[in-house]
Amino acid sequence: MHLSSETPSRPVPRIAICGRPNVGKSTLFNRLVGRRLALVHDLPGVTRDHKEAWTEIVGRRVIVIDTAGMEYAPEESLPGRMRASTSTAIASADLLLLLFDARAGLLPQDREVAMWLRKSGKPVLVVANKAEGQSHVGSALEAHALGLGEPVIISAEHNEGVSDLLSLIAERLPEPDATCELSSQKPMPIAILGRPNAGKSTLLNRLIGSRRAITGPEPGLTRDSISA
Ligand SMILES: Nc1nc2c(ncn2[C@@H]2O[C@H](COP(=O)(O)OP(=O)(O)OP(=O)(O)O)[C@@H](O)[C@H]2O)c(=O)[nH]1
Ligand SMILES: [Mg+2]
Secondary structure (H helix, E strand, O other), rough: OOOOOOOOOOOOEHHHHHHOOOOOOOHHHHHHHHOOOOOOOOOOOOOOEEEEEEEEOOOOOEEEEOOOOOOOOOOOOOHHHHHHHHHHHHHOEEEEEEEEEOOOOOOHHHHHHHHHHHHHHOEEEEEEEEHHOOHHHHHHHHHHHHHOOOEEOOOOOEEHHHHHHHHHHHHEEEEEEEEOOOOOOOOOOOOOOOOOOOOHHHOOOOOOOOOOOOOOOOOOOOOOOOOO
16 A cells, blocks of 8 residues: 555554573564574574564564664674664664563673663563573562563463463554555565675665664674565
8 A cells, every 4th residue: 555645654563572692582582473583592692683573463463573682892892783783673663572581580781781771761571581380480570670560471482471471562562553554565575695704784784775784894793684
């Protein structure tokens, strides 16, 4: 459907999954979108560029965004560039999920992430992950102290508490807009392929006119495929 510039249309709601490294953000992303789109591994710093995908939450079309783990680091370092990418994703989102590891309890790094998210002024939902079998509920409840409301206790990997999370997300989405309809015309996908360090990410950024992909002299920077 073509909308004239006088018809304000509200874009599809965007939900960004944020947190320190290795708390299960990509696992939750894959769970919410129902496909294994994002790389998951038991090492901090696996996700580098943010990644987004469409899904449906309680009958609403939404875009879910997986982000790189946030941590303090100099701007030009790789973790610094990852945080800049995450900041762009946060700026584009309507709702932020602050994920932490309930087994580890609330760490100082989680509090730092909470501070960054609060600064964005966006609504935040706190999610305690890795709490399968209702384990670690006590440490999950510590997150009350963040002042961001009651944490939702889940296990992304074992699909526990995820339906409660979906209902809470749905309650926080902006009002649907009748003018917001999806076009039946699909854009033509173009894939950029090449050996490491050939300049694929730089070309992508150039084509879309934004710093969507992390670039730099290091070969093998991009891990997940990125679409834009
Ligand atoms: N026990 C348990 N492990 C989980 C759960 N969710 C994720 N994990 C594990 O935690 C590890 C990290 O998961 P990821 O989803 O890659 O974490 P991430 O937050 O995306 O990590 P980065 O991208 O490195 O910041 C993996 O080994 C997952 O299998 C969960 O609910 N329970
Ligand atoms: Mg990840």
